[in-house]
Amino acid sequence: MGSPSTATRISGRRQRSSSGHTPVPATRFDRRLKEILAHATDVFCKKGYEGASMRDLSRASGMSLAGMYYYFESKERLLFLIQKHTFSTIVQRLKARLEGVDDAEQRVRIFILNHLEYFLANQQAMKVLSHEAEVLKNGFASELAAIKREYYRICVGLLDDLKGERDLQFTTRIAVLSLFGMMNWIYTWHNPRVDADADAIAREMGDIFLRGVMTGGKSRRDGR
């Protein structure tokens, strides 16, 4: 009837995933979308955002090209959904793990472990997050930047606490970004058949970073 073409934009159908917690099943729509996101993550990981075509993505999901657009309105939004979900999850898990831990050094170690554990368990998603960090535009970009900034600020807070507690003298910004570099670079080299698991790597990176940042503060370097 009416005009099925213009303006409709199906948009009404899109907003699912009730703000509360759906225990498991969610709607059919949500379940299928989740599958598509998972397959798309694989493809983006292997070929990059620009290098992956909508035809590649649809093939990976076992869905027709046109059918994809029932679930999201553009390729860019698909990337956004992947990145947002990945990043939100890691922030949320971090908050849960930090709760109840008071020791400043221990809190930094938890940050590192949380990051690396999630990174290695969801390597493809994290590569897409790290490697395609600049491709989103405008609205998508700023919404993701907000989550990113929150995560960054948490880490700044942890290091500033440590710095205050022990009277250290590093530049927080450099330290935080060096730490992110150490951790995020892992997607370029980690090979599960050669390298240790997340716990071991987190311990070793934590050792390097924490000793590096905690040695030689204002507090006497000699034995005095």
Place this chain on the structure above:
Amino acid sequence: MGSPSTATRISGRRQRSSSGHTPVPATRFDRRLKEILAHATDVFCKKGYEGASMRDLSRASGMSLAGMYYYFESKERLLFLIQKHTFSTIVQRLKARLEGVDDAEQRVRIFILNHLEYFLANQQAMKVLSHEAEVLKNGFASELAAIKREYYRICVGLLDDLKGERDLQFTTRIAVLSLFGMMNWIYTWHNPRVDADADAIAREMGDIFLRGVMTGGKSRRDGR
């Protein structure tokens, strides 16, 4: 006259840049190619390899689309030329700087400074090198991988020397790759209007990394 179409492939014209040292002028061909590489580096840096079209690249060089193919036979080879030149230069400069320096710690500091100095002075080229590290295929990929491996091995050597000299106990592979991560990640955050220059950052990253790696070796951690 013969057949100008098939098989010619102009290839003979390509091999320039005499193995020796051309003092400055080089051939006209070489000079123009260098300009094109410089402009292409800008564009690849801004839009990524897949995101940059040959039309973008030709526009940036002020040359026609078809004209570009007089200088290189494919977009992939263009990226290869950029990456190879960038990487070769950084390795070559490193070797020169290491010559004559014996102290193991000092040699690691030189490695870090050399990397960061070149990184910040040629930020676009280094971003293209870091970010588009996986797009080349087959022959191009393996030739570049060889340079990469040489650079990596140099760093492993420096750290193993340090480790042997001072009886330390870190995992070299993890340490090297953590260091690369710290340094290479810089392309995602460095802002010349906010952040310090290469010397200062190299000093601070060097402090973090070297203290991290040198503290708490086999040599007693307690005062015994």
Place this chain on the structure above:
DNA sequence: ACTTTGTTCGAACGAACGTTCGAATTAGCC
């Protein structure tokens, strides 16, 4: 002057791109 070689370009190629549309199919409910 003519010839040769090096350099540039407009126009076009077929293929692949992201996205849309309307019709067909399926699932859920009476």
Place this chain on the structure above:
DNA sequence: GGCTAATTCGAACGTTCGTTCGAACAAAGT
């Protein structure tokens, strides 16, 4: 069964992609 809404798809849209071709222009050698 039949009705409605949710889901899927084939076919096509117009655009852009990387690359090629042959003709045109400029430089260098004689």
